[in-house]
Amino acid sequence: MANITLKDIAHSYTGVSDNPDDYALKKLNLTWRDGGAYALLGPSGCGKTTLLNIISGLLVPTKGQVLFDDEDVTKLPTEHRNIAQIFQFPVIYDTMTVFQNLAFPLKNRGRTKEEIEPRVIELAKMLGLEKDLHTKAQHLTADAKQKISLGRGLIRQSVNAILFDEPLTVIDPQLKWELRSQLKYLHKQFGFTMIYVTHDQTEALTFANEVIVMYEGEIVQVGTPEALFERPEHTFVGYFIGSPGMNICPCELRGDRITVEGHEIVLDRTYPPQQSNSKIELGIRPEYLSLAQPGEPGLPVKIIKASDVGRHMVIRVALNNREFNVVTSDFEGMTKDKATLIIDTAHANIYANDHLITGEKA
Amino acid sequence: MIEKQINQKAWFMVLPVFLLVAFSAIIPLMTVVNYSVQDTFGNNQFFWVGMDWFRELIHSERFHDAFLRQIMFSGIILSIEIPLGIVIALAMPKEGWGVPVCLISMALPLLIPWNVVGTIWQIFGRVDIGLLGHSLAALGIDYNYTQEPIAAWLTxxxxxxxxxxxxxxxxxYAGLCSIPDAYYQAAKIDGASRLSVFRYIQLPKMQRVLLIAVLLRFMDSFMIYTEPFVITGGGPGNSTTFMSIDLVKMAIGQFDLGPAAAMSLIYFLVILLLCWIFYTIMSNVGEESSNGGV
Known part of the structure; x- marks a missing residue:
């Protein structure tokens, strides 16, 4: 058990290069506290798996260091790092039984039969595999196979971290939820550091205390699920998290006022002046937009589409040519295609060149 | 329920294939069956002998010897080529310029016709002009495949x-290349030794291709004819007279069509039987080993 620190890590699959585009990971610094539950979130191809493989030692980073507490393990091979990793697709040893599969990591480390047996049985119970313990692993369903993979990751009690690389991709939605809660429970019980890679925001937000959002080889935000929702530090985070994502709309900024499509909006914060060539955008969650009858104070918009997504409705509206999503549970009485858009300015974020800027309370 | 329409006309569609198979396999085989139950004194006059040829053959020492030689040959060939092939495949590079180099140099021997291979080794092993034979003789090793059975076999x-x-x-190699990287990564994480990786990942994943390799090599080696015919012609004595060489001697050398036909049929059935046994064993091997326990 240790804190894991990544120091100036960068990785390029083509070797050392001067071209920043060759790097799958671009210089990042991060510390994973011992016992934390982290989610690594980002679109496919943003470098999540690369980062994970660097921590587990399957990849040696082109630049930078990996530290376990104060020990530099950058060059240490995987088998000596005491890390467990679970992959996207089930990896099982076909010729072994479920029991042997689960016992394999312990057996390789020279544990005795007396130590292995109770541990395997305990874990098999937790994963609901106890009935199949003596069945050949290759005869099981994909779900069960992935449970075995999970089990092999969880079997060792003294690992520095358990890395999950989109482990629930092949699992049925129903079971997915169940396994995720089981993982959370196991985390509470054993206190392993868990790093969970996913491109599914629900998975990330329900699993982790802290979410790391990656985009094009860089970390764009580290924070709690609430922070990611309320104050995305990058327009990508705003767009990526939430369903539908944050509305991002170009605007002009002057102190505590912004102009959107010719309409002036007064914010409750004052922002410092930005460079004249920077791209200024307003970011507002659909949840913080509401609609009122046409003619009331606010922005006059046209309703384009209303979709019922169950608990609430997503209304798509247009202000001139700018479109916004509005999430509302109350869409009664909006019979005409015109409405007034009201912005909850307390939750409006301003971005300069995609990065959040902070203002002072007026 | 939808009533199934019965249409016997579809049988005509099978007719071309049936004719093809008939002319290429069934009719020739039946001719052999026909010969195997008859005897002739020439003049194209045949008479019925029933199972006599089979009975005689099964009890003949000549057949026993050829059969044993054949089994021994196939056994030796399989026990050398299969492990050696796996070891070489494991040692081959997985990426880079070495891959095409290895693949092409591996494929070269396969492209040479059988009788050319026989001729190459026939000359290669000769004591007077062959590189191998001459060098061995110069080193004082007593090697002469035309006179000593052991030397002939080794050649x-x-x-x-x-x-x-x-x-x-x-x-x-094809089997190894189809194993996803995740398996090797998982094995590293599980702390598996090199031997375990081979035993629990590579070997099970190669099972299917190995089954094909064993079957192909068994059938080919059990039917081997051209190369030993070119190199030793079945000698010295009868020491390298394998089944097919013996069969040709009997059928064409002595023109004993009846016994030769009987032998062909037994030969064919033995190959069929052994292939079936190999197939059954190898496709069940993963199932039987390790049933529970640590």
């Missing part, structure tokens, strides 16, 4: 290994 085995191990290598 033929070396030749077959040289000619056909590549096939096992290529098949095994």
């Amino acid at each position: 033929i085995i070396a030749m077959d290994v040289w000619h056909w191990t590549s096939l096992v290598v290529l098949l095994s």
Whole structure:
């Protein structure tokens, strides 16, 4: 058990290069506290798996260091790092039984039969595999196979971290939820550091205390699920998290006022002046937009589409040519295609060149 | 329920294939069956002898010897080529310029016709002008495949290994290349040794291609004819007279059509039986081993 620190890590699959585009990971610094539950979130191809493989030692980073507490393990091979990793697709040893599969990591480390047996049985119970313990692993369903993979990751009690690389991709939605809660429970019980890679925001937000959002080889935000929702530090985070994502709309900024499509909006914060060539955008969650009858104070918009997504409705509206999503549970009485858009300015974020800027309370 | 329409006309669609198979396999085989139950004194006059040829053959020492030689040959060939092929496949590079170099040099022996291979080794092993034979003689080793059965056997085995191990290598290599990286990564994380990786990942994943390799090599080696015919002609004495060489001697040399036909049928059935046994064993091997326990 240790804190894991990544120091100036960068990785390029083509070797050392001067071209920043060759790097799958671009210089990042991060510390994973011992016992934390982290989610690594980002679109496919943003470098999540690369980062994970660097921590587990399957990849040696082109630049930078990996530290376990104060020990530099950058060059240490995987088998000596005491890390467990679970992959996207089930990896099982076909010729072994479920029991042997689960016992394999312990057996390789020279544990005795007396130590292995109770541990395997305990874990098999937790994963609901106890009935199949003596069945050949290759005869099981994909779900069960992935449970075995999970089990092999969880079997060792003294690992520095358990890395999950989109482990629930092949699992049925129903079971997915169940396994995720089981993982959370196991985390509470054993206190392993868990790093969970996913491109599914629900998975990330329900699993982790802290979410790391990656985009094009860089970390764009580290924070709690609430922070990611309320104050995305990058327009990508705003767009990526939430369903539908944050509305991002170009605007002009002057102190505590912004102009959107010719309409002036007064914010409750004052922002410092930005460079004249920077791209200024307003970011507002659909949840913080509401609609009122046409003619009331606010922005006059046209309703384009209303979709019922169950608990609430997503209304798509247009202000001139700018479109916004509005999430509302109350869409009664909006019979005409015109409405007034009201912005909850307390939750409006301003971005300069995609990065959040902070203002002072007026 | 939808009533199934019965239409017997579809049988005509099978007719071309049936004719093809009939002319290429069934009719020739039946001719052999026909010969195997008859005897002739020439003049194209045949008379019925029933199972006599089979009975005689099964009890003949000549057949027993040829059969044993054949079994021994196939056994030796398989026990050298299969492990050697796997080892070479494991040692081959997985990426880079070495891959095409290895693949092409492996494929080369497979491209040479059988009788050319025989001729190459026939000359290679000659004591007077062959590189191998002459060098061995110069080193004081008593090697002469035209006179000593052991030398003859060693030459033929070396030749077959040289000619056909590549096939096992290529098949095994294809099997190895199809294993996803995640398996090796998981094995590293589980702390598996090199031997465990081979035993629990590579070997099970190669099972299917190895089955094909064993079957192909068994059938080919059990039917071997051209190379030993070119190198030793079945000698010295009868020491390298394998089944097919014996069969040709009987059928064409002595023109004993009846016994030769009986032998062909037994030969064919033995190959069929052994292939079935190999197939059954190898497709069940994963199932039987390790049933529970640590």
